[in-house]
Amino acid sequence: MAKPILPDELWAKVEPLLPPPRPRRSDHPGRKPLDRRAVLTGILYVLRSGIRWNDLPCEMGCGSGSRCRRYLRAWHRAGVWRRLHELLLAELHDAGEIDWSRAAVDSSFVRALGGGGATGRSPVDRGKKGSKHHAVVDPHGVPLSATTTAANVPDAKALPAVVDGVPPVRGRRGRPRRRPKRLYGDRAYDSDPDRRRMRRRGIRPFFARRRTPNGSGLGRYRWPVERFFSWLHRYRRLRLRTDRQGFMHDALLRLAVCVICFNML
Numbered sequence: 196m197a198k199p200i201l202p203d204e205l206w207a208k209v210e211p212l213l214p215p216p217r218p219r220r221s222d223h224p225g226r227k228p229l230d231r232r233a234v235l236t237g238i239l240y241v242l243r244s245g246i247r248w249n250d251l252p253c254e255m256g257c258g259s260g261s262r263c264r265r266y267l268r269a270w271h272r273a274g275v276w277r278r279l280h281e282l283l284l285a286e287l288h289d290a291g292e293i294d295w296s297r298a299a300v301d302s303s304f305v306r307a308l309g310g311g312g313a314t315g316r317s318p319v320d321r322g323k324k325g326s327k328h329h330a331v332v333d334p335h336g337v338p339l340s341a342t343t344t345a346a347n348v349p350d351a352k353a354l355p356a357v358v359d360g361v362p363p364v365r366g367r368r369g370r371p372r373r374r375p376k377r378l379y380g381d382r383a384y385d386s387d388p389d390r391r392r393m394r395r396r397g398i399r400p401f402f403a404r405r406r407t408p409n410g411s412g413l414g415r416y417r418w419p420v421e422r423f424f425s426w427l428h429r430y431r432r433l434r435l436r437t438d439r440q441g442f443m444h445d446a447l448l449r450l451a452v453c454v455i456c457f458n459m460l
Contacts, residue, residue: 200243201236205457208282209235214273229258229266237263239454242447245431264443271446276453281362283456287337289366292459294334298375299420300357300384302327302350303428305436312441315345326436328427328448329357333375336419336426337459338452339364343445350383355392374398379416426455 216228237257241248248260257263270276287293307314310324317325325346331339340360344353358378363371377399384402393400403413428434430451438444 200239201232205454206232206235208457209275209279212275212278212282213270214275229262230256231266233257234263234266238267238450242430242432242451245435245437247437267446267450268443271442271449276446276449277362279453280449280456281364283453283460284337284339284362284364285366286460287366287456288364288372290460292335293337293339293364293372295372295375296334297377297379297416298331298333298339299379299417300329300331300354301381301417301420301424302329302353302383303424304346305428305434307346307436309437309439311436311439311444313343313345313444314436314441315347317346320346326441326444327353328424328433329353330420330423330427331357331361331375331378332420332423334416334419335459336423338423338427338455339375341427341448341452343441343448350380351386351389354380354384354386354389358393358396358398377401379413381413381417423455427451 213231233256237251237255240255240257241251241260241263248264251257251260251263284293304317304319304325304327306320306323306325314324314326316322327344327346327348328341329344329350330341333339340357342353342357342360361373363373365371374397378393378401380400380402382403382405385405390400390402401413432447433451436444438447
């Protein structure tokens, strides 16, 4: 039997977070609102398959692709994916599945067809338009934070934003956690000012130095974030960016991060 696109367990976590539907008169002649579970199923299908919104099959009963896109935009503006990520991290933390002793940070380039918001000329892809996905993950690969910037934004410049994007994680007694004790990164994060910023946040930075021989040994701690990007880019809509609006691409990124966290429960 095929695995469902939207499992019952995930829908049970998402449904209470969705904004209530607007009241509608019983004699209203317009279109009836779509079933919200069917809409989310259509959004996940587009995210995984990478098809265009207008190519969403009508046989799925999810409505048109444009309506699914409008729902995705409204739910993202309402902070649904942010709160879902916090909820899933809290459950993982309560189960002891998050290791706060260390974390790894890295970025991954994705080409952007047609450009759009949060895109720029990539220095590693012959100057073609693209974006970067930045992420902080724990040793198990749990994504603590993820964000998008233009491809020409240096990793060191995006570091404070992606680290500060880790939400306060509850789930156990005591104060919420949101900072790993140590943070590992490659030579792209070799910046003394950023090392000082991390120390002010209570994080010990371990970033490789430029113009030093290879074999720093940090790869044994950094590989979980590279594995995370392989998980993330299984979602074809994120592997090749076709959304011109940076807001919509960020919504799909955050939804994918939530699904990855759910799969780890």
